[in-house]
Amino acid sequence: MNPLSHQREPHWRDAKQVSWQLPKPLMPWLLDEGSLTARLIEHSKRAFDVELLQQGWGEGFVGEYRLLNSPLRQKMLVREVILRGAGRPWVFARSLVPVTSLQGRLKALKQLDNRPLGALLFQDPHMARGPIQVAEILPEHGYLHPQAQSVQPTPLWGRRSVFYLDQQPLLVSEVFLPEFLSTL
Numbered sequence: 001m002n003p004l005s006h007q008r009e010p011h012w013r014d015a016k017q018v019s020w021q022l023p024k025p026l027m028p029w030l031l032d033e034g035s036l037t038a039r040l041i042e043h044s045k046r047a048f049d050v051e052l053l054q055q056g057w058g059e060g061f062v063g064e065y066r067l068l069n070s071p072l073r074q075k076m077l078v079r080e081v082i083l084r085g086a087g088r089p090w091v092f093a094r095s096l097v098p099v100t101s102l103q104g105r106l107k108a109l110k111q112l113d114n115r116p117l118g119a120l121l122f123q124d125p126h127m128a129r130g131p132i133q134v135a136e137i138l139p140e141h142g143y144l145h146p147q148a149q150s151v152q153p154t155p156l157w158g159r160r161s162v163f164y165l166d167q168q169p170l171l172v173s174e175v176f177l178p179e180f181l182s183t184l
């Protein structure tokens, strides 16, 4: 994915303003402001794990820099994982951490590997979270890592929000995959 080539980005909208348009079974998952990891651990009856697809320096979409209030071409740590329930791919998650945010508690992100990011974020009593946005993620957006794409690419629902630790922002986005939808 070369996002700065102005590839067509998903149409992100404030979740609260479009909640009536969301698919009913997925609505509580898209709107929940708690830890998705915690909810998936419960939903999978603790058969939950994180598959790290890639983590390294990269770029975001133009709209992501704007949401993070970061200058374009700001160096970003890009982390892409699949959250699995009972060994099956349930959620593709993509997080963007500006290099300027990699300080203090967020330094631990560099060695996170396949431990869930949520544990790092939600254990911090001073963590703040911005509004949740939702979007339909279409195959032409090229948003999913190749390992997260299903054989039959279909429109999927995703959500994203900015988290703040010590006022430092990072963007977390999550796309619910077909095998998760079939468990609802």
Ligand SMILES: C=C(O[C@@H]1C=C(C(=O)O)C=C[C@H]1O)C(=O)O
Pocket (backbone or CB within 6 Å): 034, 035, 036, 037, 038, 050, 079, 080, 081, 083, 091, 093, 094, 095, 115, 116, 117, 118, 119, 121, 172, 173, 174
């Ligand atoms: C932010 C959370 O962390 C989850 C775990 C992630 C990871 O390990 O990269 C990314 C997004 C989330 O689905 C959460 O649990 O809500």
